[in-house]
Amino acid sequence: MPTSSSFPKYSRRRHPNPLTRAWLTLLALSVVSALLTVLPISPAFLAGGILILALVKCRVILASYLDLAASPSWLRGFSMVLTAYTFVIFALYLI
Numbered sequence: 001m002p003t004s005s006s007f008p009k010y011s012r013r014r015h016p017n018p019l020t021r022a023w024l025t026l027l028a029l030s031v032v033s034a035l036l037t038v039l040p041i042s043p044a045f046l047a048g049g050i051l052i053l054a055l056v057k058c059r060v061i062l063a064s065y066l067d068l069a070a071s072p073s074w075l076r077g078f079s080m081v082l083t084a085y086t087f088v089i090f091a092l093y094l095i
Contacts, residue, residue: 022064029057047093055086 016024033053036046059079062068068075 018064022060025060026057029053029060044094048090051086051090055082058082 033050036049036053039046041049059075059082062075062078068078
């Protein structure tokens with residue numbers, strides 16, 4: 001059984017701020033996209049991977065920083081538009 005401390009800030013485990021968590025997620029996704037460029041894969045897979053990571057980063061920004069997580073219909077609408085835009089960009093790249 002966990003014992004409580006006499007200091008309030010040490011008595012419970014605190015979860016990170018949602019904005020801090022979003023920032024760390026964006027930082028990690030940026031590192032992954034940078035590391036993806038040094039892998040010996042075909043340019044089409046590289047472009048697709050970078051576009052997918054950019055789409056995930058857009059969704060994190062929309063949900064966390066623009067606070068669209070509280071409005072799922074708006075988040076879904078923006079995500080659908082950005083996904084369609086990503087597919088158009090990738091199709092133009094492949095042509």
